[in-house]
Amino acid sequence: MMHIAFTIDNRFVRPCAVTMVSVLRNNVPYEIVFHVIGLNLHQEDVAFFSALCDSYGAKVFFYEVAEEKMKAYEVTWEKQRLSKVVFFRCLLSSILPMSVSKVLYLDCDVLVLSSLYGLWETDLTGVALAGVPDSFTVNPVHCRRLHYAPSYNYFNGGVLLLNLEYWRVHEVERLCAEHYRMYSDRIVYNDQDLLNSLLHERKRLxxxxxxxxxxxxRRPKGKPAGWVPPYVET
Incomplete structure (x- = not known):
């Protein structure tokens, strides 16, 4: 089974549904288990997701997060648009059942265009997560702000394969809260900065x-007008 998690509030129900459908149309639905960690979801939202997944033969489970678990965090970037749900992915190791040893986190603005099984089978031995670089070239500004070498790169938080077994053994959830409390002045891009800062040595790109x-x-500064990004075979 492939376990996929979303963290949303009630403003992002429809976009999340679009992402779900894109997953289901490009993967084997009955092998998909969705985990929706929600804030202020209405009963009609739950019913909507349930009916959608039933129509494809997929499973979906819903979770709520106690307010006290979020006291350690504060949204800084895009706080007029984003809520504390962005930090829910730092809590997945305790929210999801112990039987779930890894989970694929997707932002609800992601559009899936092909099978995810190649990603799902990524070797996570000895690392907390796997993520994609935020750009084709490393932005050293992020690394300097977060106090680690640019050679570690900086990953985007929108698609993350999380090794929940590693998180539980190494108490990464607790370390996230402690790291944020100690270095909140460095954290600009919310949970993405936090996870890069804490786990830059414990990740796979x-x-x-x-x-x-x-x-x-977008054409980087200094590149000629005919520049195109490196070709990626999908």
Whole structure:
């Protein structure tokens, strides 16, 4: 079974449903288990997701997060648009059942265009997560702000394969809260900065094809007008 997690509030129900459908149309539905960790979801939202997954033969489970678990965090970037649900992915190791040893986290603005099984089978031995670089070239500004060497790169938080067994053994959830409390002045891009800062030595970088962002196609400064991004075979 492939376990896929979303963290949303009630403003992102429809976009999340689009992402779900894109997953289901490109993967074997009855092998998919969705985990929706929600904030202020209404009963009609739960019914909507349930009916959608039933129509494809997939499973979906819902979770709520106690307010006290979020006291350690504060949204800084895009706080007019984002809520504390962005930090829910730091809690997945305790929210999800112990039987779930790894989970694929997807932002609800992701569009899946092919099978995810190649990503799902990524070797996570000895690492906390696998993620895709935020850009084709490393932005050293992020690394300097978070106080680690640019050679470790900086991953995007929108698509993450999380090794929940590693998180539980090494108490990564607790370390996230402690790290945020100690270095909140460095954390600009919310949970993405936090996870990069804490886990830069305990991650595996993935091929860019697993999380292609529109920004990847912007011409970098200094590149000629005919520049195109590196070709990625999908």
């Amino acid at each position: 993935l091929d860019m094809k697993w999380n292609v962002q529109e920004g990847a196609y």
